[in-house]
Amino acid sequence: MVNLYADLHIHIGQSLDGKAVKITAAKSLNLPNVLEVSRQIKGLGMIGVIDAQSPGVRKDFRQMIQVGILRPLEGGGYGAEGLTVILGTEIELSVGTGAAHFLAYFPTLNHIEGYVEKIHPFLKNWQLSSQKGHLSIEQWLAAVAENEGIWLPAHAFTPHKGIYGNCCKSLLDILPGLPPALEIGLSADRQMAKSISELNKVVLFSNSDAHSLPKIGREYNLLNLSEASFQGLKKLVYRTSGEVLVNYGLPPKYGKYHRTYCLVCERIVDGEPPLLSCPSCGNPRVVTGVLDRLVSIADAEIPNTPDPRYIYQIPLQELPGIGPKMYGRLLEHFGTEMNVLHQVPERNLVQVAGEKVAQLILLSRQGKLDVQPGGGGVFGKVVDILS
Numbered sequence: 001m002v003n004l005y006a007d008l009h010i011h012i013g014q015s016l017d018g019k020a021v022k023i024t025a026a027k028s029l030n031l032p033n034v035l036e037v038s039r040q041i042k043g044l045g046m047i048g049v050i051d052a053q054s055p056g057v058r059k060d061f062r063q064m065i066q067v068g069i070l071r072p073l074e075g076g077g078y079g080a081e082g083l084t085v086i087l088g089t090e091i092e093l094s095v096g097t098g099a100a101h102f103l104a105y106f107p108t109l110n111h112i113e114g115y116v117e118k119i120h121p122f123l124k125n126w127q128l129s130s131q132k133g134h135l136s137i138e139q140w141l142a143a144v145a146e147n148e149g150i151w152l153p154a155h156a157f158t159p160h161k162g163i164y165g166n167c168c169k170s171l172l173d174i175l176p177g178l179p180p181a182l183e184i185g186l187s188a189d190r191q192m193a194k195s196i197s198e199l200n201k202v203v204l205f206s207n208s209d210a211h212s213l214p215k216i217g218r219e220y221n222l223l224n225l226s227e228a229s230f231q232g233l234k235k236l237v238y239r240t241s242g243e244v245l246v247n248y249g250l251p252p253k254y255g256k257y258h259r260t261y262c263l264v265c266e267r268i269v270d271g272e273p274p275l276l277s278c279p280s281c282g283n284p285r286v287v288t289g290v291l292d293r294l295v296s297i298a299d300a301e302i303p304n305t306p307d308p309r310y311i312y313q314i315p316l317q318e319l320p321g322i323g324p325k326m327y328g329r330l331l332e333h334f335g336t337e338m339n340v341l342h343q344v345p346e347r348n349l350v351q352v353a354g355e356k357v358a359q360l361i362l363l364s365r366q367g368k369l370d371v372q373p374g375g376g377g378v379f380g381k382v383v384d385i386l387s
C-alpha cells in the first residue's frame with residue numbers, strides 16, 4: 001500500500017498550440033507547468049488533469065509521452081518522476097431541477113478517446129472545458145463504463161452547477177444509483193456532507209478545481225492506495241482496496257458561497273441557517289449559501305464534533321505574513337508546500353519564517369485557523385492573529 005497526497009481536479013487553461021481550453025483559467029495553466037508545479041512546488045503525489053477530452057490537451061499528452069516525460073503505468077495513468085497523472089474530464093448534464101457538473105477519469109488516452117467518440121454527437125466544442133452535454137445521465141454513464149472510467153459529481157454542494165446545490169435533495173431521486181464517490185467542493189466539509197445520510201456510503205474527495213497554478217492543491221486528499229495508478233484509484237473508489245485517510249480543505253466558512261448573499265442589500269446574510277431569502281429586506285433574489293442550502297435539504301444533524309478526517313487548511317500563500325518573499329524562502333528551505341504544511345518541525349519553521357508565521361503554519365497544520373465567513377462569490381478572510 002502507498003500513501004500519497006492527491007488533487008484530482010486541476011484544469012488546463014490553454015493547450016501548447018495556444019488554443020484556450022478553460023477560458024476563465026490562466027494561460028500559464030498548461031500541461032508542462034501543471035506537472036512541474038504539482039510535483040516540485042506543491043509536493044503532490046497524484047493529480048487528476050481535467051480537460052483531457054480536449055484535442056489540444058490530448059496532443060500535449062501524446063507529445064510528453066513521446067519524449068519520455070510521461071510514462072504509461074501498468075495500472076493506468078501516467079508517471080512523471082514520482083507524480084502519478086490521471087486523465088480526467090468534466091461535463092455539464094441536466095439532471096433533476098437543474099444542471100450539474102460531473103467528473104470522469106480514464107486509465108489511458110485510448111480509453112478517453114473511446115469515450116469522446118461514443119458521445120461525440122452530443123457535445124459541441126470538445127476543445128473547451130466543462131461543456132454542456134446534450135445526452136441523458138444514463139447515456140453518459142454508459143459511455144464512461146464502456147471505457148473503464150470512474151465518475152463522480154463535482155463540487156456537489158455549490159450553487160453553481162453542484163448536484164445538491166441546485167438539482168436535488170436526494171441523489172437517488174435523479175441518478176440511477178448512488179455514485180461511488182463525490183467531490184465535496186469548496187464551502188463545504190465532511191461534517192456538512194454527513195448531514196445527508198445517503199452519503200455515508202459514498203467516498204468523499206476534496207479537490208482544488210484549480211483555474212491557475214497557485215491554486216493547485218488548495219484542497220487535496222491523503223489517499224491510501226494499493227498502487228499509485230488509475231487502478232489503485234479505481235479500487236479505492238469502489239472500496240475494494242485503499243481509502244481516503246484525510247481531506248484537507250478550506251474551512252467551509254472561508255468558501256465564497258458559504259452563506260446566502262442578498263443581491264439587493266449586497267451583503268452576506270446573518271442568522272441561523274437555513275436563510276433562503278434576505279432576513280433584512282425579505283428579498284428572495286439571493287445567491288443561496290452552501291450551508292443554507294445544505295441545512296434545508298439535510299435529513300440528519302450536522303455533527304458538531306470535528307471530524308478527524310477533515311483538516312481545515314488555508315493555502316500557504318493566503319496566510320497573513322506570507323508574501324511572495326516569505327513564500328520563496330519557505331520553499332527554498334523546505335522544498336515543497338506539502339513539506340511546509342505537514343513535515344517541517346516547529347523549530348525549523350521558526351528559524352526560517354519567524355515566530356508568528358510559524359505559529360500560523362502550525363495552526364493551519366492542526367486545522368485551527370480562525371476565519372471570517374465568505375459568500376456571494378467572495379472568499380472569507382483569515383483572522384490575522386499577527387496584528
Ligand SMILES: [Zn+2]
Binds near residue numbers: 090101130154155161
Ligand atoms: Zn465544475
Ligand SMILES: [Zn+2]
Binds near residue numbers: 011050090130154
Ligand atoms: Zn472544474
